[in-house]
Each structure stands twice: as C-alpha cells, then as structure tokens.
Amino acid sequence: MGSESTDIKSLDLYLEKLEKGTYDVHMSDADHADFLEILKQHDEEKFFTYINLLSVELRAEILMELPLPFQVDYIEESDEVRLSEIIEALDSDDATNFYLTIAKKEKEKSQKVFELLSQKRQDTISDLITYPEDQAGALMQTELFMVPSYKSIDEGKALLARLKKEGIGTVQSAFITDERGKFIKTIPIDDLLLESSDQTFDQIIDRYPESYSVLAHESIDKVIESVSKYDLTTLAVLDNKGNLLGRITHDDALDVMQRRATGQIYNLSRVHKDEEVQESFVKSTQTRSIWLAINLINAIIASLVIGVFEHTLSAIIELAILLPIVANMAGTASVQTMTVIIRQMALGNINFTLLRPIFLKELRIAVANGVIFGVMSSIAAHVWFGNMHVSVAIGLSMFVSFVLAGLLGTTVPIALKKMNFDPAVASSVIVITAVDIIGFFSFLWFAKMIAL
Known part of the structure; x- marks a missing residue:
C-alpha cells in the first residue's frame, strides 16, 4: 500500500x-513510459x-517503450495526422513496425x-515491409554512419x-x-578518437580486426548468433552484392531474444505468445480458450484409451489410484527434455x-531415470497395496514411459524445426498428449497381461 501511495504521489508530481512544460528533459524514455503506464x-x-x-519526438519514443496493447489503444484514439507525425519522428525500423501495427489493427486508417507521410518515409517503409519478420532485413535500421574509405x-x-x-x-560505429x-x-567510434584527423580511412583500416555482417534475407537466427557470439553493439546488413543497406543494433537483437524466450515459455504452457498482462479481458480469454479447447480434446483421447481397459480397472481398483502418477512423471520428464532442446535450438547451440x-545423451538420461523411478514406484506400490502384479506393472510402465518421453521430447522439436514449424508452439501439444496415452496404455496393458 505504501509503495502504491508513493507511485501516485510521484505520478501527480510528474503530471504537474x-x-x-517543466518536466526533466533528461528523463529517459523508459521512465516517462513508466509514469504514463501507471x-x-x-x-x-x-x-x-x-x-x-x-x-x-518524445511521444514517439515513449510509445515504443510502452506495451503493445497501449500502442494499439493510442492508434485507435488518434487521427491519421497525429499517427503520421509519430511515424515521421521514429527511426526507420520502429517507424515500419508502428505502421505495420496500424495496418494490422485499422487497415483503412493505415492507408x-x-x-x-513524406516520400522518403514512404519509400523506406515500402522497402522494409518486403522482408518477412524472420529475416534480418525486418530488424534493420536504415539510418547509419556510412563513410567512404577515401574520406579523411x-x-x-x-x-x-x-x-x-x-x-x-x-x-x-562507423x-x-x-x-x-x-x-x-x-x-x-571511440577508436576513431585516437586516430589522426588528416589520415584517410584507407590508411587506418587494416589496423582493425575483421568485421561481421549479415545478408538482409538471412534468418534472424544468424543475427542473434553473431551479436551473441562476437559481443557486437551493431551489425552491418548487406544485399547479395555486398552493398551496405543498414544496421542492426544490439538492443534490437536483445528485444528479439526476449520475445522468443517469452514465446517459448508461453507456448510450452499453452498460452498465446503475444499475451501481456495489459491485454484486455476478452482478448486474453479468447486466446487461452483456444489452447484449453485443444487440451480438452487431448484429455478426451487419453480417457478413451483408459476406457479400453475398463474391465481391468474395475477388477484391480489400485490401478485407478496409480494412473495419475505414471502420466505425471512421464509428462514432467518430457517437458524437461523439450525445454532444454527448444531453448538450445533458439540459442543456436x-x-x-x-x-x-x-539423441544418445537424452536416451541415456531417459533410460537411467526410467530404471531409477521404475524401481522406486514398484517398491512404493508394493508397500502401499501389497499387490505384486500392480507393482511390477507400474515399474515396467514407468520405464517405458520415461524412455519414450525422452525420445519424443528430443525428436519432435527437432523434426518440427526441420519442417519449418515453430517447435515451441506444437511440441508440447504433441509430446504431452502422446506421453499421456503411452503412460496410460502401457500401465493398463502390463497390468492386464501380468494379472492374466
């Protein structure tokens, strides 16, 4: 409560x-955005x-610091003249992204x-929107400090x-x-301060180490890999002939990495990748409902498998009590494997x-865990119910489920990536459903075979 009161007092002072018109001109855009968000x-x-x-100019920069739902609200409340002024004030990459947001939400207004817009800004946006969002050109900023080598x-x-x-x-950088x-x-730039002003760039250029660049149509994965591996502050973007088109700054690359990490976490938890806490109640409900509906279908499929063994369940009541343990353990193992594989793919590792x-490493881990937890679950089941048939069945099922969970958790994300699907989106739906079915089927099948 005290913190909220402090925020309100600070906000009142800021608004005053x-x-x-006496606000601190040196205040960062992010701090302005914080006050306006409150x-x-x-x-x-x-x-x-x-x-x-x-x-x-300041309004444009602050809008880029605000969450996307706030930007959308501003677009809906503002007229065409005001929005065009914002686009003119932004750097080329942000201007293009903001224009695309307008076009996505209000197509007629965007036209x-x-x-x-000025002809120059129109041409820049027209060029940049040709690049798909997964290509380096989509992240490119055309404003840059470019100097011919013959200059001093x-x-x-x-x-x-x-x-x-x-x-x-x-x-x-130059x-x-x-x-x-x-x-x-x-x-x-800081190295140029140490050079004699009368020298040309041709005379000093060989003293500097190799530089890195990326083609405009190359994957953003290449951008992230280069910026991370070589600790770059800026990366040159070229066309196929080697001509300099623009630059990608490290903060833009970092934004992409953060969005991807968020998307992976959300998708593994079956939440839409674009959802934010500022999103409207209706929009959040809709996006979550889609995944919940898919999950319901998966649960029904798993239940149908259980229904096949209805007679076995009614004869051995202990199986119904132990079924969730098998599914939960195998599901957790598959999520562990998927999370590691998907994250390492995103990092280019x-x-x-x-x-x-x-494959061999994950298989060894799956086998080892299958043996360990198969034995542990068998002992626990035998102590609990004193039924040898049930204890052997759950031990064998646990082993089979762990091994297949490890294999699916490894192969499905890699296969989806090879087929150009986002593994973070589809992997969890496929793998967890398959692991549930395998766990239920194997446990009930082993129990039926052993009991008979």
Missing part, C-alpha cells in the same frame, strides 16, 4: 510538471490527454496515414556531426565502404548435422 491504469482518458502534451577522419567526424543534428540517434557503397569494415550425440 507535464502541464507546466496513469493509464488509473485514468485512461487522462493518459491520452497527457501523452499528447509531449513533443512529437490514409501512409498518404500523409576529419571529414568523417564532420559527417557524423551533421547526422547527429539531423537526429540519427545513438551511433556506436561503417566504411568503397566508393560504390560496398561494405568493407566496421570501426568503433544445436548442430543439425551432428544430432547423434544429442
């Missing part, structure tokens, strides 16, 4: 300054009033917004000063090209040409 939760009408008191360091600094005045934003625009090398060691 906003009204007077405001929207308390008074949605005031949110739109106060955010529009900010300059267009009018596009017509209000002093001329490069003068160019950078002009670009900063034009609003290029944060610049971490991208050196030849006279035709073909990429040669990336040089960090699985070599698809050398899968044998992965």
